[in-house]
Amino acid sequence: MAKVYKLKAVERKEGEKxxxxxxxxxxxxxxxxxxxxxxxxxxxxxxxxTILLLDKIEETTPIQLEITKENGETYNVTAFLKTVQRxxxxxxxxxxxxxxxxxxxxxxxNIPIEFTGEAKGLSxxxxxxxxxxxxxxxxLPKDIVEKFVVDISDLDVNxxxxxxxxxxSEEIDVLIDPDEVVVAIPEAGKVTEEAEEEGEEAEEEGEEA
Numbered sequence: 103m104a105k106v107y108k109l110k111a112v113e114r115k116e117g118e119k120x121x122x123x124x125x126x127x128x129x130x131x132x133x134x135x136x137x138x139x140x141x142x143x144x145x146x147x148x149x150x151x152t153i154l155l156l157d158k159i160e161e162t163t164p165i166q167l168e169i170t171k172e173n174g175e176t177y178n179v180t181a182f183l184k185t186v187q188r189x190x191x192x193x194x195x196x197x198x199x200x201x202x203x204x205x206x207x208x209x210x211x212n213i214p215i216e217f218t219g220e221a222k223g224l225s226x227x228x229x230x231x232x233x234x235x236x237x238x239x240x241x242l243p244k245d246i247v248e249k250f251v252v253d254i255s256d257l258d259v260n261x262x263x264x265x266x267x268x269x270x271s272e273e274i275d276v277l278i279d280p281d282e283v284v285v286a287i288p289e290a291g292k293v294t295e296e297a298e299e300e301g302e303e304a305e306e307e308g309e310e311a
C-alpha cells in the first residue's frame with residue numbers, strides 16, 4: 103500500500119477570487135470525483151506545503167486532505183493529486199485538482215518502476231537498456247502501490263525481463279502486452295550494430311521520401 107501524505111486545507115468562501123487566495127500565500131484547488139458524497143469542494147492549500155509535497159509524491163500517492171470549514175470544523179478526504187497548473191515564469195503551482203475515486207471502482211494510473219541492484223551482465227560487457235519506466239494499470243484504490251520495485255541483479259548478458267516476469271498482484275490489471283520487455287542487458291557490440299542499422303534504415307526512408 104502506498105504511503106499516505108497529509109495536507110491541511112481550508113474551504114474557500116463563495117466568491118473568493120483566485121488572485122486574492124494567491125496573495126495570501128495559498129494555492130486555489132478543487133476536490134472532485136465520484137467518491138464525494140456531495141458537490142465539488144473548493145479549497146485553498148498552503149503554497150509552501152504544496153511545493154514541498156510535490157517533491158515527495160507521485161500520481162499514485164494517496165493524500166489525506168484535512169479540510170477546515172468556515173465555522174472551524176474539520177473533516178478528512180482521501181484523494182489523489184490529478185493535475186497541477188504552474189506559473190509560466192516561476193514554475194510555482196497556481197492551481198491544483200484533487201480526485202476522489204469511488205470505493206470499489208478501479209482507477210487508471212501510471213505506476214513508476216524502480217530498478218534496484220546491479221545486473222551481473224554489466225561486468226561482462228553488457229549494456230543496461232530500460233524499455234519501460236512506468237506501467238499503465240487499472241487498480242482499486244485499496245490496492246494502489248506507490249511503485250513497482252524490480253531487482254535486476256541476476257540479469258546476465260542477453261537476459262531480459264518482461265511484464266509477466268514481474269511480481270505484480272493479480273488484483274492489478276496491467277494495460278499493455280505481458281510479453282513487453284521492461285529491461286534488457288544486450289551485448290555492447292550488439293547495441294551499437296542495432297543503432298547503426300536503425301540509423302541506416304532511417305536514412306534510406308528519408309531518401310525515399
